[in-house]
Amino acid sequence: MTAETVKYEHPPSSSRSSPIPVPPLIETPTADKSVQLAKLIRESFAAVETKSEELSQYFYGALFAVSPDARALFPINMATQRNRLLRALVYVVQMVDRPDELATFLGQLGRDHRKFDVLGRHYDAVGVALIAALKRFLKDDWTPEVEDAWVTAYGVISKSMREAAGKEVGPAWWKATVIEHRVVSRDVAIVKVRTDQPLPYRAGGYVSVEVPQRPRMWRYFSPATAPHDDGTMEFHVHAVRGGWVSRAIVHHTRFGDVWRLGPSLGALSVNHTESRPLLMIGGGTGVAPLLALLDDMSRWKNNPPVHLFFGGRRPEDLYALDELRGLTVTCPWLTVTPVTEEGAVTGGDRGTLATAVTQRGAWKERDVYVAGSPSMIRATIAKLLAAGTDLGRIKYDPFTLD
Numbered sequence: 001m002t003a004e005t006v007k008y009e010h011p012p013s014s015s016r017s018s019p020i021p022v023p024p025l026i027e028t029p030t031a032d033k034s035v036q037l038a039k040l041i042r043e044s045f046a047a048v049e050t051k052s053e054e055l056s057q058y059f060y061g062a063l064f065a066v067s068p069d070a071r072a073l074f075p076i077n078m079a080t081q082r083n084r085l086l087r088a089l090v091y092v093v094q095m096v097d098r099p100d101e102l103a104t105f106l107g108q109l110g111r112d113h114r115k116f117d118v119l120g121r122h123y124d125a126v127g128v129a130l131i132a133a134l135k136r137f138l139k140d141d142w143t144p145e146v147e148d149a150w151v152t153a154y155g156v157i158s159k160s161m162r163e164a165a166g167k168e169v170g171p172a173w174w175k176a177t178v179i180e181h182r183v184v185s186r187d188v189a190i191v192k193v194r195t196d197q198p199l200p201y202r203a204g205g206y207v208s209v210e211v212p213q214r215p216r217m218w219r220y221f222s223p224a225t226a227p228h229d230d231g232t233m234e235f236h237v238h239a240v241r242g243g244w245v246s247r248a249i250v251h252h253t254r255f256g257d258v259w260r261l262g263p264s265l266g267a268l269s270v271n272h273t274e275s276r277p278l279l280m281i282g283g284g285t286g287v288a289p290l291l292a293l294l295d296d297m298s299r300w301k302n303n304p305p306v307h308l309f310f311g312g313r314r315p316e317d318l319y320a321l322d323e324l325r326g327l328t329v330t331c332p333w334l335t336v337t338p339v340t341e342e343g344a345v346t347g348g349d350r351g352t353l354a355t356a357v358t359q360r361g362a363w364k365e366r367d368v369y370v371a372g373s374p375s376m377i378r379a380t381i382a383k384l385l386a387a388g389t390d391l392g393r394i395k396y397d398p399f400t401l402d
């Protein structure tokens, strides 16, 4: 693999390739109608899920036939992407009955999609390709009701994204230069970058990243630091097995590499006036957004008690433990418990994070923050609910698609 630095022309802050017009006459469905639509969408998609590989190939074929210029928006080797757009699209469309959760996310996603140079007509083309692919694979199950459900849901969702993108006047992406790269464990690196102009974000959120070693393969990473005046931010990256981007970052990043960062997304945040004690649960590099929250909180005068469980399979996976223990010295409101599945750590618990946390109770008096891989988040939330924790108190990013 080459590690050459790709030079990007930085867009002026108000530039867009063209406005993203919003089609008229798309009405937001009522709550009852949304529930019906979501049911029809889930049921109909379940019938073709086993054929998702062929469906996806047909979808991309149709998309690039309808809109040949859309091909340039995607990575050169589509096979490496494992149907990212189609999977994401279906996942989001199925959530049409959860408008409150979707509203903020779709606004963020629409603004974020400006980094791909997506135009209004691409949204139409994606809609046409999606419907054509579903119709072909659903065959007799493609009824007028099912068609109406998909067309309405896609219309509502794409309208929200287009509206948000159309209103945004900030940069579509920020240039960030790597100023430090440290491999801190077998497969984790800490990378510090400096953006050329301030990238507004909230501690606890995440941004989309493109690195020069993997052009057009954007991935989400959570800054592990709160926003700093000097424009620096730190990312903690775990090289996943067979991972295209994460392995390139951990093993091939060079000082001076120029990254592109998308606008910030995410909903994890701590309310400054919140006085409830907090429970934070971070698995592996999932601890990054929690570190950013702690970095932010360490600047406040008063903080609620925070108990952070930091988990990994083995002791060497707890790459941020020294930093966290250092923080407990300067932040007396912070308690840190390391958790490992194999091998012991002094003062730590053994087992999965979910077990370690719930064996100490339901933490009913705390607001709970969970961050990590989708499977770790699912397992931890399931155990917390079974232990009696109130779902309304559990905060996590529900859109953690890989």
Ligand SMILES: Cc1cc2nc3c(=O)[nH]c(=O)nc-3n(C[C@H](O)[C@H](O)[C@H](O)COP(=O)(O)OP(=O)(O)OC[C@H]3O[C@@H](n4cnc5c(N)ncnc54)[C@H](O)[C@@H]3O)c2cc1C
Binding pocket: 080, 206, 219, 220, 221, 222, 223, 236, 237, 238, 239, 240, 241, 242, 243, 244, 245, 246, 247, 285, 286, 288, 289, 373, 374, 397, 399, 400, 401, 402
């Ligand atoms: C909101 C959000 C925030 C994130 N923040 C961080 C972060 O701060 N640090 C970080 O290291 N990663 C983070 N990720 C994960 C990151 O975006 C990538 O998914 C991950 O780096 C894998 O990308 P890849 O190109 O290397 O793997 P791909 O080439 O896309 O996938 C290769 C293989 O790895 C599997 N895989 C994909 N993602 C994961 C994963 N997360 N864990 C285990 N296996 C996986 C795939 O199923 C596939 O089999 C975050 C993801 C989301 C959605």
Ligand code: HEM
Binding pocket: 070, 073, 074, 075, 081, 083, 084, 085, 088, 089, 092, 093, 109, 112, 113, 116, 118, 119, 122, 123, 124, 126, 154, 157, 158, 161, 208, 216, 217, 218, 219, 401
């Ligand atoms: C309702 C409409 C849409 C939804 C809900 C949606 C959602 C998503 C999500 C969640 C991702 C994964 C996150 C990411 O990589 O940033 C993604 C990726 C992507 N989307 Fe969209 N998207 C929509 C429309 C479009 C349109 C119209 C285009 C333009 C053709 C587009 C182009 C892309 C591209 C290029 C990627 C990266 C995929 C890859 O790397 O293979 N999306 N989309």
